[in-house]
Amino acid sequence: MTDVVSLYVNDGLPEEEIARQAALYGPLAEDIRALIPLGISSRADDDEIRRAREHLAAATEILERRRDSGPFGTRFNDAGHFRTWGNAAAGLRNAVAPPLEVHTDPDGRVWTDFHLHIGYEGPAGHTHGGVSALVLDQVLGDAARVGGSPGMTGTLTLRYRKPTPLGDLHAEAKLDRIEGRKAFVTGHIAGPDGICVEAEGIFIAPQWIADARAKFEAQD
Numbered sequence: 129m130t131d132v133v134s135l136y137v138n139d140g141l142p143e144e145e146i147a148r149q150a151a152l153y154g155p156l157a158e159d160i161r162a163l164i165p166l167g168i169s170s171r172a173d174d175d176e177i178r179r180a181r182e183h184l185a186a187a188t189e190i191l192e193r194r195r196d197s198g199p200f201g202t203r204f205n206d207a208g209h210f211r212t213w214g215n216a217a218a219g220l221r222n223a224v225a226p227p228l229e230v231h232t233d234p235d236g237r238v239w240t241d242f243h244l245h246i247g248y249e250g251p252a253g254h255t256h257g258g259v260s261a262l263v264l265d266q267v268l269g270d271a272a273r274v275g276g277s278p279g280m281t282g283t284l285t286l287r288y289r290k291p292t293p294l295g296d297l298h299a300e301a302k303l304d305r306i307e308g309r310k311a312f313v314t315g316h317i318a319g320p321d322g323i324c325v326e327a328e329g330i331f332i333a334p335q336w337i338a339d340a341r342a343k344f345e346a347q348d
């Protein structure tokens with residue numbers, strides 16, 4: 129099993145290098161993401177598909193020449209700039225991610241306006257329920273972190289109130305309370321006609337995080 133702690137790496141990258149990599153690899157993920165709905169909707173003919181696949185094979189051959197092994201993990205530098213570029217919901221380098229760009233209000237509410245293309249379909253013309261769970265897991269988890277209690281999802285409870293359309297959506301979440309290592313968070317996804325999915329989550333700081341925080345506070 130992958131050791132979670134070993135995937136938290138201070139790689140010491142300077143800010144300029146992080147910005148350079150973001151400007152290089154972010155657009156690559158956008159290009160790959162744009163292919164997903166085309167894979168579903170293209171009406172190209174036999175010859176066009178064959179040619180398109182040859183181009184994709186050539187791109188694959190270039191991209192796999194040099195690559196990291198394993199997941200991206202969580203990387204950071206001495207300035208405390210964290211990168212979770214492989215994250216399935218928000219990762220800058222992950223074409224599977226919508227991606228979510230999560231904002232924080234001064235009162236601790238976190239929110240994101242995001243777009244789900246046709247590759248996120250579940251019920252005909254609507255968002256897959258598991259994708260809604262992905263979005264809410266991320267947004268509620270961010271609210272726990274912003275509220276000072278980052279943790280792993282222990283329990284995520286969803287109420288699907290009405291079908292969630294595809295397209296432009298909004299999600300938000302707020303920390304309700306902290307009890308020991310547990311953060312209780314609520315949130316929802318809304319479409320143009322109001323709230324579609326409500327969520328309650330309990331996020332639990334693993335013991336190693338609680339220990340690290342206690343050690344840090346003892347040094348203060």
Ligand SMILES: CCCCCCCCCCCC(=O)SCCNC(=O)CCNC(=O)[C@H](O)C(C)(C)COP(=O)(O)OP(=O)(O)OC[C@H]1O[C@@H](n2cnc3c(N)ncnc32)[C@H](O)[C@@H]1OP(=O)(O)O
Nearest residue numbers: 265266269270278279280281282283308310330332334335
């Ligand atoms: C890393 C940084 C994040 C950073 C992550 C940022 C990513 C953003 C969001 C994405 C989040 C994810 O997808 S996370 C991936 C999905 N989640 C997971 O894979 C989690 C897998 N489960 C685990 O690793 C573990 O079960 C934990 C960490 C959740 C809990 O283990 P533990 O730390 O040993 O817990 P334990 O001592 O038994 O219990 C502590 C307290 O929590 C309660 N408790 C225990 N389990 C649960 C539970 N599932 N639901 C509710 N409550 C629970 C206990 O009753 C107890 O309450 P009391 O007696 O104290 O009252």
